[in-house]
Amino acid sequence: MNTNFSRFRLRSVAAVVASALAATAAWAVEPFTVRDIRVEGLQRVEPGTIFASLPLRVGDTYSDERGSAAIRALFDLGLFKDVRIDVNGNVLVVIVEERPTIADVDFVGTKEFDKAALQKALREVGLADGRPYDKALADRAEQELKRQYVSRSLYNAQVVTTVTPIERNRVNLTFTVTEGDSARIREVRVVGNKAFSESTLLSLFDQDSGGFMSWYTKSNQYSRSKLNADLETLRSYYITRGYLEFRIDSTQVAISPDRQDLSVTVNITEGEKFVVAGVKLDGNYLGRDEEFKSLVTIKPGEPYNGEQVTETTKAFTDYFGTFGYAFARVQARPEIDRVNNRVTLTLQAEPSRRVYVRRVAVGGNAKTRDEVIRREFRQFEASWYDGDKIKLSRDRVDRLGFFTEVNVETQEIPGSPDQVDLVINVAEKPTGSLQLGAGYSSAEKVALTFGISQENVFGSGNFLGVQVNTSKYNRTLSLTTTDPYFTKDGISRTISVYHTTTRPYSTTLDGDYKLVNQGASIRFGVPFSEVDTVFFGVGLERYAFDPNSSTSFSGLFTPASYLNYFQCSKDATGWFVTECNQKSVWGVPLTIGWGRDNRDSALVPTTGRLQRANLELGVGGDMKYVKTNYQYQQFFPINKQYTFAINADVGYAKALGGKVYPIFKNFYAGGLGSIRGFEQNSLGPRDVPLFGQTEGAALGGTKKAIFNAELSTPFPGAGNDRTLRLYGFFDVGNVFGSRAAGLTDEQYKAQKKLRASVGLGVSWISPLGPLRLAYAIPIKSQKEVLDPNTGFVLIPKDRIQRLQFQIGTSF
Template sequence: MQFNRFPLRSVSAVASLLFAASTAWAVNPFTVRDIRIEGLQRVEPGTVFVSLPVRVGDIYNDEKGSSAIRTLFGLGLFKDVRIEVSGDVLVIVVEERPTVADVEFVGTKEFDKDVLKKALRDVGLADGRPFDKAQLDRAEQELKRQYINRSLYAADVVTTVTPIERNRVNLTFTVVEGDPAKISEIRIVGNKVFGESTLRGLFDLDTGGWLSWYTKSDRYSRAKLNADIETLRSYYLTRGYLEFKVDSTQVAILPNKTDIGITINITEGERFVVSGVKLEGNFLGKDDEFKSLVTIRPGQAYNADEVAKTTKAFTDYFSNFGFAFARVEARPEIDRANNRVALVLQADPSRRAYVRKINVAGNNRTRDVVVRREFRQFEASWYDGDKIKLSRDRVDRLGYFSQVGIETQEVPGSPDQVDLTVNVVEKPTGSLSLGAGFSSGDGLGLSFGLKQENAFGSGNSLGVQINTSKVNRAIVFSTTDPYFTEDGVSRSIDVYHRTTSPYQDQSYYQLVTSGGSLRFGVPFTETDTVYFGAGLEQTTIVPGTLLPTSYQAHIDEFGPTSLAVPLTIGWSRDRRDSALAPNSGRYQRANAEWSPAGDARYLRATYQYQEFIPINKQFTAAFNGELGWGAAVGDRSYPVFKNFYGGGLGSVRGFEQGSLGPRDVSGTSVGGTRKVNLNAELLTPFPGAGNDRTLRMYAFLDVGSVSGPDGGLAINENANSLRSSVGVGISWISPVGPLRLAFAKPIKKYDGDKIQTLQFQIGTTF
């Protein structure tokens, strides 16, 4: 049937909002016999029909027409919508928005294109989505925001829209990034007690130096500025300035959009001295015990850190008795006339709580038992803050998770019970490493490693390590079960093959060592572990050029191949804040090795002690001491290949690697049975690197010697004497590992010593 269309009864999208106000567009209500849709290309008709507020058989009127247009526009799929009426047939005429076919970026160097595409996807612009000019404007603003976060305020974005077939468009964002905005000035206004340069030295942000290309410390970041302001506030609050405040912070971008000026206005206030500390509230009748936790001292300047430390110690101590909800408030009573402050520590232990159950969340791969066996807080026991903290630290030390947190939830209807939820975020624990390195001592070295720290989520580790250089080559297979027994006794198995040569030329003699060992670690306390082990080891001396007389004597006595059965016992304790770039803490380890059977029978012991002391934010003092001792067992000679060596990085810098101690008649160093090594360092961030501790320089003093029975082989009467050196160096946590570079000058040396002024190595940590 042919229907006549009446233009006056058609409703455009623009006029739809006037339906209710103007009778010129009025349509007499009628019963809809049919609904047709025109103009669809990619949108499914069902999408339109489902969205319409009117169906066949319904009464159509102006209100439903307005509602239909608003609903269809709300889908975001159409750029124009009209409703036409032909008799009792409703005709929906739509014009689809173009679809984004492709998004391309030109001139983007600062960002990976996938990062930018994700940012645009978050604002609704992506391949396959309808194109909207409003979304395009938001996309341009989002791109500029991304660049502003990188201090590229001059970045300019130009968008090109290219229509293509089938009502699609290609979008091209052309970016002129410009130069990054750099901090040209940092001013602190209002300071009277401390110099402006002293206060600016606390900041990680600065006006740049010759290393700013590496540290990017002159790149403005709101987050970094906030952190620096908190550092400034802490600096005053820990020195008695109780009423210190930051009045305002202005960040000004100059018209060239490449220079930034920062002005921080502060009010220092008066310096207050603590006049006394009082305890108020309920301290469970243990007032004396709580008083012993107070680190705030009357007569000293007010120190916010000590106040926070004391209140935390109080809440932690309350938690040891099951009071999980204890509140401790430090209330200052200020005497401004005399610049004194009395602190009142108000305590409310609230109620005691039991731990009903412990849940583990986030461990999609790691088994629950791997986490639970590290816990020292048990279910159905009193809430114990110390045990909970220890449990969290033990789970974190596993190394399987990037984040570990413990949440405490009250049990509804049971005010004396709580549930603990251990939230973990798993990280990849498998590693495949390929690398190359070069050191002045070992020459070129290649490395390959394949290790899985958390094999199959069981907590066991499996690995193979291969290292090769012209003087040191090794292949090691290892596996460790940290809970070989339920009590936490670990078991480690190692199989290894090592080849060592004192020279890079393969025509020189070599030591080839093959063996295996079985070791158990027994946790005697929460922080101390003692290791027991046994192994079987075979060492072969491969004759070659410059074979030392002592090695030849060993061959004459035992033959070129010696078998040893080493029994080991060791102990370690590591309390450093970082294994790679420590700033504080202590590290100790001791190990004894005894071979009572086989061709090589000996006793060998080592001890190492390290201490790191933070002097201030910039300087750290580091001390290292090592002792080594070896002796023969029974009537056998001490095996020469178990000798200690000294000199070079990790020992006395400035002397050639392994050159200290007794020498053969040929002048070859053969090591000794006793070793002492002492190192002192003063570390500071590299000039121009701000407070970045991954790149530091250091000054050092080294003292050490290698000595022992030489059987008349030593040709230098001063072989056993101490050597020492001083110098400076650079420590860098590089992408390929810790790198140490040292420039040393021997201050105590003897004729014949092999001096090496410049030394470097990748992989050393002290």
Template structure:
């Protein structure tokens, strides 16, 4: 009430003053202006005043023009007082400027940093160097309170202190008493009989809190989260046959001390309906059988709104594949309340067929048009094809250059059979200079330096320089990728690298393997999901002797030399239809890689196949499988190079065993890996207790099976190692972190056990 009164008083006084000053000019007879003088200016330029006056020297002055002049000057917001005085044929404009804000400070603000609050006040017009008035200060107080309410700090109080200083300026200090965060004390659902409170409240993004609420903030009230939760509640009922379900009201009550919030949701469930049948009506272009195959609604099952929506969308999209951009499909239910059954009629109106006249691209300040256009499968002057447009949008989005990609279909005025596609993109920074550090139980401390540009000079080309170091592996690599080396979309990758490594097992030795080389690789897309890569390279590997070097390394070096040169040819295939690369819940990833070196010193072939499959078990749970097979063999009279061996054990392989220690050992007891590898993993991922449905923080249970075998060994089920355990997966600011506690339940004497393992940056 206090703030409203201040605004009313300020406006009233300004109006009264303006009318009073205007009244003083009414007694003046019209005359020709000989001169105009402005008095009282300190910071405002005289030109600003003259530009606002509705008259000039040599023009006639009247009472009406004087009133208009006063109003115009007050409207500038720069003056708190304006007077017009007449002396002969000279008009004197006397003004008193408003104070200017010299400094804005915040005391007691801990929830927000100063920059965030300063930006919020700047958006309402209060900032350093701008004119000050009390109404603006009142608005600033309300804006600051609004910011705190968004963080559930409903008891926050803001007091403004205005300190005048020299040269008609003021310092503003906002003293904030934040108070305690308001928490959700209780959520009640009234009117539910078919499902329990626990089941329905489990759908909500907000809750009454748990021991992880400090991280998830799920017990803080948010109108946006409440609306999302109510939609999830409505969807849950409509998926299970409650066709007439409705949310009658939602009350949010706050305790007098503004610390506790109670939410009450009143619902009416209605009856549960079963679908008795589905019929197609309208114009289906003579393709009724094809459209029927898109129907996911099953007679005899409860009515499911999601199935109805999915069917309508599939049909609308299918119409779009034939050029009908404006097709409409409507589901008309016929309800039989006596038997609680519903008959659905899907009525289609394809409207008219359309061509795509132009594809207009906007928002790409840095990225060249051609980089976006070459990803399009929908062409100009061709039939509108919804499937091609959808694939075009996905391909542009997968470039990784944009925060958002949106395609809007716009009718062409005067041409009912034509549309334009307006493609709007929001660019994001694609270059990075990163210094990073990581730690794992296997490789200890690792440091990294990366210079990367995914969209070099707006051309869509990739360029990177990576430098990584750890206790066991060090890498320096330069890579460049041209995704459109040819107009058909064949990519070209050039890389040069230097790697120094040794097996994970640390026995205090200082031997190492140093590999230096380069490669060229081409990628040929055979479909939207499948890409085949082939390439060639040259590399030189040096066995650097030292203490505790495995006997197998010495034996290979004595027979073939400490330095080996190879000319590997590579051929690989990748297919990826996962819904996410970081947190997948469905889909499959497959990789098949072959490497052949038939010339130079090292002669071998090596193949590796990996498949990952994800199944979504409802909204919260994911079942994941990973399988990997590796096989290598020497060519001619040469054995498989020991420095090309596979390794198993540890994170990303068979957890519970020390990293890289499974498989053959030489006479010194060192783990040397082998040319044959078998690994299988199964995981069940669940939300972390108290974290709600947060997919960035999850628990998982797992079972791992696998081993590595020597060149003369035959993989056998009885020789596989196995473990089981639980773990934590977290998308931390440093990268994906996985912590696992595993207990080997199938092991052999001499196996090195490590029950607790963790790593930042690992995948499966």
């Protein structure tokens, strides 16, 4: 500390001693009646604060004891460093010296925390701008700062406080921090294990001694809260495998003398392994014993499983709640036979009293209107309490996506034992977003994006969004708005207006032809159940075709399938396009869709399934067709670390009414999201190669069949971090279509063959979004075949792209 602070501290000590002597002098005064009280030395403190705290009033009798009590009361305010009482006749003169006021709190050398976080931590111990300076408080602040650094494993952090007096009895506080290096976990041990190996148990922990990815996961940085979570995971591991009497005896954390390394030792007692002998029901089950028995997941003859016991008691409590018994109590009482290592569980139930909900209140919604939350509630006022409906209501409010927290509290009503109030408390989050940026993918190259959206416009629950995309192959401008409660019955309405320019995936020789699509659509979502919604929509769209007429090679490299669909004619040479009789087409597509998603996470799913089905029907204009698609995903959790997943995606389309199927509505395959290892959307039917070029344009197909399988594992060195994963995969499938004009049988058969690949990939939930990188090896692909007579390409080879990445790709 500097010399200014040293002098300041000496003055403070002297002032305290002087005040004590003054108090001693005051004790020599003979009692008298106080005629007046004056206060001297005030600068910022209001006189009223003094008079309100003094235990003396005008007219009271002054004595030594009351004078001493007055000095203590003023010191207890924490506003003064010196307090004296002088007696002038019958007048009391209170002389005070105010403590300095903190003008500013600053930090030097802090890298681990930002200034705002540290200021918040000090504010919680009472140290902040504008408050009186107290040396004891500054010492507490130092300790709080060190505690904050210890929570980040920075045990060597040093904090020095500098107090600088400034004018008007104020001080500046500066905390100079030397953070040092964080302490690392050198070793984690589990002692006392017999049934399972130490390596098996340590693999359950999120904290470890580190690996080459510890710079990212920070798994080797000690945290008490993380250790407690690991201990609970360890406890659960044993209890779910029959070790009913498992216990953690102690946890020892030892730090090295240089405070750089930590060792953690967990001492356990496994106990014996118990098998469930039987399950009995005891108590009042409302005459529905068989119904409750069907909820029991505990299996006699198998090892005791604590999770099954918890699931069963919770299921019982919830089932009581469906009949209005909000305060039912269910306990599992074990009867242990240690001779035979068997346990009999008795489920004791007491339903208590039946209640109904008097009122449902909403709290915490500063922006969102009450009706937006209430319309998701399935538990109604003046109805019997129903636990299932309350849980469903909470989940529906949470799925709105407007809140970071959603909690439902049950409040008893004094004097009304058969009534309760429900209070749903929410914590709102920002629901608007503005996106400006650029992205890069191996297929699309550089793409600029702009988007602005608001999921909860003016608190109404409606969605409004604008999207702009400038990628090489797909340029988009769209406006979308959704009213989730267009009707009181919960039917949603979505209106979209869009303008897109699409350049089919092709090589340079295939030309610069393009399609311009303009349209609008309206779609309604009808909830057929609490988990199923069916969508109905209608649109109006127009497609305009440009065969690259701006160049001297007009249409020379444009696929014949596009030229035929738009009825383009060529000049006398038969090579160049002169005009297209059908420069644009329009249509009226009707859509019907259905979706169900019960995955545990949209970004990093480990269990559950996703299903989507869609039907598009062209009923008007130049396009008459039907296009269907169905996708199925299933995730199987092998254990905490490994997840196996499958994905199937099939589609079928055909023309109706004697029309030609619009080629630009074909299915495509290849690349991330379908069959990795092949260039994006390059599989399936191709245009006839021209002039011996090695590749024809990818046209897509009217049939699609794709299957994927993935095994997701922890990234080496990243522990159990689920934001960074390694996965192995197997992909197979293709898209299929009718034979293009000019194709030989051999060429057509080659296009119909399945393609397959295997490989490894990395998935990372990056700040820019989900990023997936894959390295694939095609195991079933088409090789190039040359015409033996001309040397021209008879069957082009597949476009192989072993390394692929993209941000935002699913599966």
